[in-house]
Amino acid sequence: MRSSRFPSLVPGFPGVAGAALLSLLLAGCASSGTGPGSDTASGGADGRISIVASTNVYGDIAAAIGGDSVEVTSLIQSPAQDPHSYEASARDKLAVSQADLVIENGGGYDAFMPALVDGTGKDPAAVISAVEISGLDPDGGQASGHTDGAADHTHTGFNEHVWYDLATAGKVADTVANKLAALDPGQAAGFERNAAAFHKQLAGLEADSAALAKQVSGEAVAATDPVPLHLFEKLGLRNLTPEDFLEAAEEGSDAAPAALKQTEELATSKSVRFLAYNEQTEGAQTRQVREAAQKAGTPVVNFAETLPEGTHYADWMKSNLQNIAAATGSTK
Numbered sequence: 265m266r267s268s269r270f271p272s273l274v275p276g277f278p279g280v281a282g283a284a285l286l287s288l289l290l291a292g293c294a295s296s297g298t299g300p301g302s303d304t305a306s307g308g309a310d311g312r313i314s315i316v317a318s319t320n321v322y323g324d325i326a327a328a329i330g331g332d333s334v335e336v337t338s339l340i341q342s343p344a345q346d347p348h349s350y351e352a353s354a355r356d357k358l359a360v361s362q363a364d365l366v367i368e369n370g371g372g373y374d375a376f377m378p379a380l381v382d383g384t385g386k387d388p389a390a391v392i393s394a395v396e397i398s399g400l401d402p403d404g405g406q407a408s409g410h411t412d413g414a415a416d417h418t419h420t421g422f423n424e425h426v427w428y429d430l431a432t433a434g435k436v437a438d439t440v441a442n443k444l445a446a447l448d449p450g451q452a453a454g455f456e457r458n459a460a461a462f463h464k465q466l467a468g469l470e471a472d473s474a475a476l477a478k479q480v481s482g483e484a485v486a487a488t489d490p491v492p493l494h495l496f497e498k499l500g501l502r503n504l505t506p507e508d509f510l511e512a513a514e515e516g517s518d519a520a521p522a523a524l525k526q527t528e529e530l531a532t533s534k535s536v537r538f539l540a541y542n543e544q545t546e547g548a549q550t551r552q553v554r555e556a557a558q559k560a561g562t563p564v565v566n567f568a569e570t571l572p573e574g575t576h577y578a579d580w581m582k583s584n585l586q587n588i589a590a591a592t593g594s595t596k
Contacts, residue, residue, distance in 0.1 A: 318374035370395035371424030465578035489542035532560035563591035
């Protein structure tokens with residue numbers, strides 16, 4: 265079950281003891297200049313700009329824009345880790361405290377990040393929130409239904425998985441380029457070139473998406489998690505999954521029997537082209553739905569919340585589009 269609780273930033277050291285240990289770690293590492301994200305634009309060991317991202321999705325975009333001028337630390341990289349339930353460590357807090365630039369998804373998705381930023385006194389101007397700049401959240405990323413750093417994780421209907429929106433990825437890239445140019449004006453032209461190259465990749469993806477949309481728009485799908493729904497909207501795919509099931513799955517809780525039954529019947533029916541499955545948030549009920557779909561011959565397409573090892577953002581999104589095309593029997 266998901267939980268955004270982290271009563272102590274130092275596992276195994278609750279309360280005051282954890283805070284004391286963390287203070288010692290911060291003081292010691294600050295004086296030695298070592299540890300993740302320690303290099304800064306103004307006086308780091310190699311002069312590189314230090315960037316900390318909540319997940320490797322944003323870390324990869326930052327690295328593409330910053331190139332050799334940046335050192336990027338992604339706090340979540342493993343596909344086995346659910347970012348919703350991630351608990352920050354003392355090392356994470358140290359990395360954020362020493363970073364020149366911090367990138368979060370926002371919208372309550374990576375609720376540990378605002379807590380780290382607040383706990384280190386980081387200047388808000390040094391923080392990029394993908395949800396806030398996406399323009400997708402009617403609340404501007406300020407009221408997503410999540411409580412940052414708290415136990416509650418409730419929804420108001422907004423899908424915070426904005427990295428599956430190609431336009432948002434472009435906005436993140438541009439914002440990173442602008443922030444880096446302010447930190448290192450001498451490299452501004454290089455950051456601008458890198459951002460242009462990234463946008464060229466996105467343009468290719470937009471073309472692929474438009475071509476696929478001509479063939480799949482209006483088709484119905486089922487899903488065990490809302491993570492790819494921004495991409496589905498772009499393609500014109502209709503998600504028919506009961507909202508109660510999606511909400512329970514994302515909360516890490518069990519859906520009511522009626523919602524589970526409806527979802528299972530949907531996934532095994534001929535009315536949907538495929539089942540979208542998120543392995544990073546799977547539970548007994550989502551596995552049950554997947555197994556039922558496979559038994560009925562419904563194609564299952566896997567979607568993740570973090571970059572697969574050895575891939576980059578554009579390659580990953582292209583693979584997602586190709587997998588959808590294969591599952592629906594579509595050709596370009």
